Amino acid sequence: MESNGMNGILLIGPTGSGKTPLGQYIEKHGLWGKRCFHFDFGENLRKIPDSSGASFFDERELRIIRNSLETGALLENENFPIAAKVFHLFVKNKKMDADSLVVMNGLPRHVGQADDVDGIVTIRMVVHLECSSETVFRRISSNSGGDRSCREDDDPLAVTRKLEIFNRRTAPVLDHYSGRGVRIARINVTSTINPHQIVEQLELIAL
Numbered sequence: 001m002e003s004n005g006m007n008g009i010l011l012i013g014p015t016g017s018g019k020t021p022l023g024q025y026i027e028k029h030g031l032w033g034k035r036c037f038h039f040d041f042g043e044n045l046r047k048i049p050d051s052s053g054a055s056f057f058d059e060r061e062l063r064i065i066r067n068s069l070e071t072g073a074l075l076e077n078e079n080f081p082i083a084a085k086v087f088h089l090f091v092k093n094k095k096m097d098a099d100s101l102v103v104m105n106g107l108p109r110h111v112g113q114a115d116d117v118d119g120i121v122t123i124r125m126v127v128h129l130e131c132s133s134e135t136v137f138r139r140i141s142s143n144s145g146g147d148r149s150c151r152e153d154d155d156p157l158a159v160t161r162k163l164e165i166f167n168r169r170t171a172p173v174l175d176h177y178s179g180r181g182v183r184i185a186r187i188n189v190t191s192t193i194n195p196h197q198i199v200e201q202l203e204l205i206a207l
Contacts, residue, residue, distance in 0.1 A: 006091075008039075008102040008121040012173060013129030015162040016140040018193040022129070023103045025195035031202060034101040037094050041106030044086050045069065053089050057082065072161055074169060077112040087120060110169040114176045126177050127202065131189040133163050144192050 009031075011019040023038035030036050048054055048065055057065065061082050068075060075083050087107065096102065102121055108114040117123065131139075138144075140159060178184055185205060187198055 005098045006096070006100070006102060006121045007124050008104050009125045009127060010104045010108075010123045010173075010177070011127050011129065012170065013189065014131055014133070014136050014166045015159060016136040016144075017129040017131035017189050018139070018144070018195075019105045019129060022127070022193065022195045022198060023105045026103050026199060029196075029199065031101060031103075031199060035099070036101045036103055037090075037096055038103045039087065039090050039105060039107070041083065041086065041104075041109075043106075044090055048086065053086075056085055056089060061085075072158065072165065074109050074165065075113070077116065080113060080116040083107055083113065084116070084120060108173055111172050111176050114173050123177060123182055125183050125185060125202075125205070126174065127185045127187060127198075128174060129187050129189045129193075135189060135191060136163065138191055139189075142191075 011023055013019050020038075020040055020043070023040060026036050027038040045065060046069060048057065049062060049069075054062060061079075064075070064079055064082060067073060091102075104117070104121065104123065108117045114123075137156070137159065174184060183205065185202060187193075187201070
């Protein structure tokens with residue numbers, strides 16, 4: 001598929017690595033002089049079943065969404081139209097245009113989705129938040145990023161499952177984009193992250 005002309009950067013990292021705080025900071029402060037919008041796929045997906053947005057999905061799609069939320073299962077290739085709907089609802093509600101930069105967080109989650117994402121947004125850079133499993137558990141337990149309050153999917157078993165899925169399914173997305181010549185910005189995450197310092201690093205890299 002051909003992209004619709006919208007440009008984006010992709011945040012990749014395991015659960016708890018700080019993608020959401022970084023995405024929120026970029027949305028607030030901008031990047032490369034562009035108006036930025038943080039698309040947190042997981043957050044937007046969690047809103048669907050109990051929001052007015054549910055009317056845009058049929059019963060089969062809503063069942064798939066609920067199953068993904070309850071089990072942590074990824075949306076596979078055949079269900080990408082659901083992810084695309086969630087994204088287009090976000091774009092519509094935010095009144096984004098082609099000059100905006102969208103910060104993708106949680107989509108794509110695997111290589112099959114990466115191929116489909118190319119049809120809705122051109123990924124110009126991947127920001128890889130490198131984070132060990134030990135650091136992930138430490139950050140989540142202390143809510144280092146300030147974005148984990150009342151998360152029902154943060155128990156140790158769920159986090160372990162997410163880490164396994166990330167290593168097996170999501171990490172290969174890095175090779176997918178690297179093989180296409182997309183720049184990968186690697187950020188080492190410790191117990192705390194400073195979004196301002198990360199953005200300062202990114203500002204030095206030409207889009």
